[in-house]
Amino acid sequence: MKITAIEAIPFAIPYRKPLYFASGSVEVAEHVLVRVHTDDGIVGIAEAPPRPFTYGETQAGVIAVIDQFFAPAIIGTSLLERELIMARLNRTVGNPVAKSAVDMAVWDALGRTLDLPVTELLGGYSDRMRVSHMLGFDEPAAMVDEAERIRDQYGVRTFKVKVGRTPYRLDTAVVRALREGLGDDIELYVDGNRGWSASIAARAMHEMADLGLLFAEELCPADDVLGRRWLVGQCDVPFIADESAVTPADVTREILGGAATAVSIKTARTGFTYSQRVHHLAEGLGVEVVMGNQIDGQLGTMCTVAFGSAFRLTTQRAGELSNFLDMSDDLLTEPLQIVDGTLAVRPGAGLGVEIDPGKLARYRQDAG
Incomplete structure (x- = not known):
């Protein structure tokens, strides 16, 4: 070995x-x-x-x-x-x-x-996760159309909506259109990627207070220490630390400092070893966890599913597992399949997936 x-x-x-x-x-x-x-x-x-x-x-x-x-x-x-x-x-x-x-x-x-499957080595709680789909910037009608397509074709019923534009009402209008178009049984949450100031984010969240949002994520800059603490106090939904919480130490500072009340775990950022540490911190501190997406391909997505399925806490919310659908191709021999709004781990040893040598030869950018 x-x-x-x-x-x-x-x-x-x-x-x-x-x-x-x-x-x-x-x-x-x-x-x-x-x-x-x-x-x-x-x-x-x-x-x-x-x-x-x-x-x-x-x-x-x-x-x-x-x-x-x-x-x-x-x-x-x-x-x-x-x-x-x-x-x-x-x-x-x-x-x-x-x-x-x-x-x-x-x-x-x-x-x-x-x-042995990696999921079993990590914890073995489940063999699948519910899927959340990320919606990038677009006009309200186009974003509603995309959400309806993903819901109808794949059974996905949770959507993360990218916000953070100026003026902020571009985004509040989108979220309202999604709620009105998709109905009350669809889960929605917003991610600002640090695009707003704390005061603008508070105003936007107030205008969306009747839309039943699950979470708000990174609405303002990670280094706006006092502003983030103030904003968390204005929000009536959990505030997710993402880009501001790259390491377990970052997670501890964000949560104990009052700058966040939930955590995004991205295996692309903390692997399996450090993602375990973040998970255990969140469990010990009593905060919610969402399995995030770094716009991964199918291999990266399978890593997220393998980790997220391994623990009870990480299966409680839908994981961001579907943006590989927007890629024109991928490297796996057997493409991932989202069925009834869930994505299952692959049977077999390790991650249970293999690289197609022909596709790798086509897309690799070195001499090979």
Whole structure:
């Protein structure tokens, strides 16, 4: 079970429909496939989706840090030495997406070695999650049409609505149109990606107070310390820490400092090892958790499902698991299927998914 090599392979797959939000937009999935090889011939896989406008990582940067720092630091370690592996990765500051992909590929390799699903290794609470779909910026009618299509075709009944535009009534009008168009039995929550000030966010939330929102997420800048605390006091729904809570220490500060009352866990950002720590913190502090999405492809989405299904707390709310539907293609041999509003873990060892070599050859951006 010794690690013998780590590959970081760049690939790019266009989106059929770009996703626009307050802090940026995504038109092409310029991601990195990470493969961890062992001396037993096992290969664990994971996906790194860089988000330069959120964490400062780029596709080239993910590859460089893995090749130059992470691979030399952990080649020769055992798949069971996950704490040692994380300690060595953490000698390098930042790079959460690169670290997380390596971590998850190690877990996948361990599951394949032991012939056990990652979900069972983590906790084994369930084998599926309810799905939430993210809606990016658009006109109200177009966003209602998209939500109705996702509901009717896939059975999804929870929607996360991107907000944070100026003027803010562009977004409050969208949320109202979604509530009126979809009815009261659909769950809605909003994500500002830090686009509003605290005062504008409070005004917007007041105007949407009759719409039965589940959550509000990152409505104003993460470094607006006093403003965020004040805003949380104005909100009558849980306030989710997302971009402001990259590490377990960040989560602790946000919750205990009164700047948030719920947490988004993104395996693309905290892998499986640190996502466990965030989960345990949330459970101990008594705050709700939503499994978030970093506009992942299908491999990244399966990592989210594998983790979210493993614990009771993370299955209580729908996870953001459907935005791979907007990609024009993907790398898996068997595409993921959302059925009756749920996405199930794959049977089999590790993550239960495989990379199609032909598709990888088509979309990879290096010499191969």
